[in-house]
Amino acid sequence: MTHRSPFPVFAADRREFLSGLVVGGAAISVVPSAVLAQGRSHDLSARARDWEWLAGNWDVRNRRLGRRLAGSTDWDEFGGKSAVWLTMGGLGTIDDNILDLPGGLYRAAGIRAFDPVSGRWSIWWLDGRNPTRIEAPVTGRFEGDGGIFTGTDTFEGRPIDVRFEWQAIHGQRPHWRQSFSPDHGATWEMNWENFFTRTSKLPRPLPLLASEDPARAPDDWGFLAGRWTVHHRKLRQRLAASKDWEEFGGKFVNWPILGGNGNIGDNLMEAPAGAFRGMGFRAWDPGTREWLSWWLDSRNPTRIGEPLRGRFVNGIGTYLSDDVHEGRPVRARVTWSRITGRTARWEQAFSADGGQSWEINWTSDFTRLA
Numbered sequence: 001m002t003h004r005s006p007f008p009v010f011a012a013d014r015r016e017f018l019s020g021l022v023v024g025g026a027a028i029s030v031v032p033s034a035v036l037a038q039g040r041s042h043d044l045s046a047r048a049r050d051w052e053w054l055a056g057n058w059d060v061r062n063r064r065l066g067r068r069l070a071g072s073t074d075w076d077e078f079g080g081k082s083a084v085w086l087t088m089g090g091l092g093t094i095d096d097n098i099l100d101l102p103g104g105l106y107r108a109a110g111i112r113a114f115d116p117v118s119g120r121w122s123i124w125w126l127d128g129r130n131p132t133r134i135e136a137p138v139t140g141r142f143e144g145d146g147g148i149f150t151g152t153d154t155f156e157g158r159p160i161d162v163r164f165e166w167q168a169i170h171g172q173r174p175h176w177r178q179s180f181s182p183d184h185g186a187t188w189e190m191n192w193e194n195f196f197t198r199t200s201k202l203p204r205p206l207p208l209l210a211s212e213d214p215a216r217a218p219d220d221w222g223f224l225a226g227r228w229t230v231h232h233r234k235l236r237q238r239l240a241a242s243k244d245w246e247e248f249g250g251k252f253v254n255w256p257i258l259g260g261n262g263n264i265g266d267n268l269m270e271a272p273a274g275a276f277r278g279m280g281f282r283a284w285d286p287g288t289r290e291w292l293s294w295w296l297d298s299r300n301p302t303r304i305g306e307p308l309r310g311r312f313v314n315g316i317g318t319y320l321s322d323d324v325h326e327g328r329p330v331r332a333r334v335t336w337s338r339i340t341g342r343t344a345r346w347e348q349a350f351s352a353d354g355g356q357s358w359e360i361n362w363t364s365d366f367t368r369l370a
Contacts, residue, residue: 047114048090050121050142053169055093057200058082062099065191069155069182076102082196085203085255087266088113088277088298094264096206096257107258111281113301115139122302123149123164128258131283132292134304138164145170161185173197209259217261217284220291220312221254223339224263227369228252232269235361238325239352246272252366258283285309293319293334308334315339323350331355342368 060082066074084095095110107128114121122137140149149164161181168175177193209216230250235242250269257264262283269276278297285292292307310319317336322329331351338345344366349358 044091044114044116047116047119048086050090050114051084051086051093051112052090053174054084054095054196055086055201056084056198056203057206058084058196058198060097061195061197063193063195065189068191069160069180069189078102080194081206083203083206085264085266087264087279088301089268091116091277091298091301092266092279092296094255094257094266094279094281096255098206098259107261109257109262109264109281109283111279111296111304113279113296113298115301118302121147121149124304126258126262126281126283128261128283131258131261132285132287134294137302138162139302140164142166142169155180155182158182163188205256206259208256209261215261215286216259217286217291218312219260220317221256221263221282223341223344224254224265225256226254228254228366229369230267230269231365231367232271233363233365234271235359238350238361239330239359248272250364257281291317291319308332310334312336325350325352328352333358338365 058081060080062076062078062080064076064078066072066076079100081098082095083097084093086093091114093110093112097108097110099106099108109126109128111124111126111134112121118139120139120141122139124137125135127133127135136151136153138149138151140147145168147164147166147169151162153160153162161184163179163181165177165179166174167177174196175193176196177190179188179190181188211219228251230252231247232250233245233247236244236246248269248271250267252265252267254263254265256262262281264282265280267278267280269278276298278295280293280295282291282293284290288309290309290311292309294304294307296304306321308319308321310317312318315337317334319334321332323332324330331354333349333351333355335347335349336344337347346364346366347360348362349360351358
């Protein structure tokens with residue numbers, strides 16, 4: 001859990017998935033060839049269990065400093081809830097959070113992914129009050145019954161170092177705390193801590209915002225929640241007048257987050273070159289009344305690409321972004337269509353002429369399992 005303040009994908013990131021793929025262990029995780037060449041696989045099967053202790057649902061007691069880096073000794077105490085799912089075969093997680101601050105309740109989500117090259121986890125935070133910005137990550141690892149994760153950020157206009165600490169992770173009441181340093185780590189001020197009490201070993205979505213709540217996003221993604229099998233059809237060469245397609249299967253699971261103002265999709269794609277995984281996650285921007293859609297792939301797990309933006313009109317979702325294909329700028333378009341209670345289609349297309357013409361290069365047909 002962090003506190004600093006799926007399927008539509010960024011096309012370049014998804015394209016990069018299909019080269020140099022290796023299936024790594026029981027978790028079916030992608031291991032870059034550079035990692036294997038260096039002999040530093042960091043025991044991915046063990047790393048896929050790093051967050052098992054956190055999976056499930058929790059009541060959270062928060063204790064937060066009233067003012068940070070201001071010499072304050074006044075603390076606010078309040079409740080919260082958290083639901084945590086493992087993703088990407090255990091080498092990723094998503095947590096959905098309710099924070100009942102004295103000034104009002106808000107929602108937020110944490111995203112984690114393991115980098116086998118560095119042997120470190122990255123942790124990002126998406127604040128539901130500012131859903132267009134994913135905060136800079138902290139990175140770190142676990143040792144024994146705890147873990148330390150560090151990074152840099154800005155606070156009230158000045159640069160700071162940030163440190164997260166997990167303690168007693170295998171005990172009855174795991175403990176998280178956050179500290180800031182304004183002097184490059186010479187001194188630290190702890191400003192937030194959480195104490196977790198488990199309510200369920202199996203993660204269940206947190207309550208959604210009421211449909212009549214003015215803060216609730218349109219229920220555009222309700223159709224996608226659940227488990228699916230997926231049939232993929234991908235053009236081997238793009239923007240080259242190719243008609244050579246490859247086909248492969250996949251699996252997909254989706255959960256609502258942020259009270260229904262977001263959702264997360266966990267993907268397994270069984271491509272001919274080797275199975276691979278990724279996470280897609282979305283959040284509603286009330287300012288523009290658009291959805292943002294990000295992609296995090298297991299081959300480049302330290303980077304979250306720029307989002308696509310779009311909305312649903314008459315049952316069809318259309319999302320656009322700028323991209324680069326083989327060194328030249330293109331427009332990328334993703335559409336969701338053919339939506340029923342049991343099926344849906346995802347489609348990706350590129351345009352090399354500013355959107356005047358489009359070439360479809362990937363389709364994914366979904367069939368519901370549950």
